[in-house]
Amino acid sequence: MTTNSNSKKLVLVTGGSGFIAVHCILQLLEAGYQVRTTVRSLTREPDVRAMLKEGGFEAGDRLSFIVAELGSDANWIEAITGCTYVLHVASPTPLNQYEHEDEMIIPAREGVLRVLRIARKSGVKRVVLTSAVGAIVYGHKPQTIPFTEKDWTITTGDVPAYQKSKTLAERAAWDFIEREGDGLELSVVNPVGVLGPVLGPDYSHSIHFLKSMMEGKMPGCPKVNSSYVDVRDVADLHLRVMTEPAAKGQRFIATAGESIWMVDIAKILKQNMSALANKVNAKELPNTLVRIAxxxxxxxxxxxxxxxxxxxxxxxxxxxxxxxxxxxTEEAITATAESLIRLGIVK
Known part of the structure; x- marks a missing residue:
């Protein structure tokens, strides 16, 4: 695909100040697209431009900003009109304090449906929805075989509200396309824990625990197993899914490979960051200790x-x-740690 053919195409990226969204914008600009992005406030524009510059790209007038929020109709028609593709990356942030899980579920679901309705009316070719592995792996009995795109989180079980919101929002999106999509194409990316180069103050939840590890704020490693992926590869997958005809109507898990235990992450940090990881505690905490805590x-x-x-x-x-x-996974972990130190986020 040549840059010249892309220069006439406008792509909307929702939630432009977010960690995955910024890396998507960066790669879209590098591929020659025009990009529009939604933010909750135009005060975020300098932050986004600064993060792109940290990533090596001066966006100039090929990037424009518009204020639009998931919970409101305002400006969404203006945001989506004229776009060939929409990357719907925005999602309500996990709330630590909430009265009811609907505080996360309703905005996530309604936000997706609002974007799809307007995209359909506006003649958008394809919407790529950023879901999560949280819509796949929860509520199942323990299993040793890897989860695939055919699996869905069972929301009737004891599923955390954020993961439930991701599952129900993605389900609603597929239902909408089936019932009233009217030619609009939908594809979905389901990332696991997202690591990789931090470009500024906005980064993923997975990186918060890595930061805590490096700052010596974790007394050890709980016996928790997860899969991880580099944010640059998540963005790359979004672009592939956006244009590949075979990706229409498909969901894709974005993971670097085999899942690893938290203690393995500590060991990788110690091995690859040497003295810069001297506060990392690489001992595994007994489950009983975690339960008491x-x-x-x-x-x-x-x-x-x-x-x-x-x-x-x-x-x-x-x-x-x-x-x-x-x-x-090792490269993703190391790149995260290096960027946290380079930006002074970890002292």
Missing amino acids: ALTNPVAKAIIPFLGKVMNTTNKKAVSMLGWSPRS
């Missing part, structure tokens, strides 16, 4: 359902169908 500590309490569970996923579909070739 959970009585008074909300962070420990949130971990309890995952203790000892293997949460493995596979990237075979994205690799075979789209030629996607992600960096290793």
Whole structure:
């Protein structure tokens, strides 16, 4: 695909100040597209431009900003009109304090449906929805075989509100396309824990725990198993999914490979960052200790359902169908740590 043909195409990226969104904008600009992005306030424009500059790109007038929020109709028609593609990356941030899970579920679901309705009316070719592995791996009995795109989180079980919101929003999107899509194409990317180069103050939840590890704020590693992926590869997958005809009506897990235990992350940091990781505690915490801590500590309490569970996923579909070739988990972990130190986020 040549840059020249892309220069006439406008792509909307929702939630432009977010970690994945900024990397998507960066790669779209590098591929020659015109980009429009939604933000909650235009005061975020300098932050987004600064993050892109940190990523090596001066966006200039090929990037424009518009204020639009998931919970409101305002400006969405203006945001989507004229776009060939929409990357719907925005999602309500996980709330630590909420009265009812609907505070996360309703905005996520209604936000997706609003974007799809207007995209259909505006003649958008394809919407790529950023869902999450949270819409795939929760509520199942323990299993050793990797989860695939055919799996769905069982929301009737004890599923955290954020993951439930991701599942129900994605379900609603597929239902909408089936019932009233009227030719609008939908594809979905389901990232696992997102790591990789931080470009500024906005970064993923997965990076917060890595930051805590490096700052010596974690007394050890709970026996928690997760899969990870580099944000640059997540953005690359969004672009592939956006234009590949075979990706229409498909969902793709974005994962670097095999899941690993938290203690493995600590060991990688110690090995690759040497003295810069001297505060990292690479000993595994007994489950009983985590359960005791959970009585008074909300962070420990949130971990309890995952203790000892293997949460493995596979990237075979994205690799075979789209030629996607992600960096290793070790590279993603190291790139994250290096960027946190370079930007002074970890002192």
